Amino acid sequence: MAIKLNLDRVMFERKxxxxxxxxxxxxxxxxxxxxxxxxxxxxxxxxxxxxxxTLNCQPGDIIEWVPGEPETDDDHE
Incomplete structure (x- = not known):
């Protein structure tokens, strides 16, 4: 899927x-x-x-669209 969650990064930055x-x-x-x-x-x-x-951030800090990411069969279920 071309949508990526960066929650791990934001959590790390905010400790x-x-x-x-x-x-x-x-x-x-x-x-x-x-x-x-x-x-x-x-x-x-x-x-x-x-x-x-809670993390004092914007949705775009957590959710990212990654162009060119290949779709998998799971993306269509």
């Missing part, structure tokens, strides 16, 4: 652990890990809002 961020935004560690490891297929606006509010 947030997975556990601390999960607690602050009210999401399970498993679901936050999926986002952090760029394995998510979707993200709710409410989750994106909570991430941006």
């Amino acid at each position: 947030f652990s997975l556990t601390e961020l999960a607690e602050r935004i009210g999401i399970t560690l498993a679901n936050l890990s999926i986002l952090k490891n760029n394995k998510a297929r979707a993200i709710r606006f409410s989750t994106l809002d909570a991430l941006c509010r």
Whole structure:
């Protein structure tokens, strides 16, 4: 998929652990890990809002479109 999540980078820059961020935004560690490891297929606006509010960033700091990324069969399921 051509959409990439840079949550791991933003968390590192803001010095947030997975556990601390999960607690602050009210999401399970498993679901936050999926986002952090760029394995998510979707993200709710409410989750994106909570991430941006807590990390003091813009959605574009977390979500990036990467041109030329090849699509996989998983992108069409």
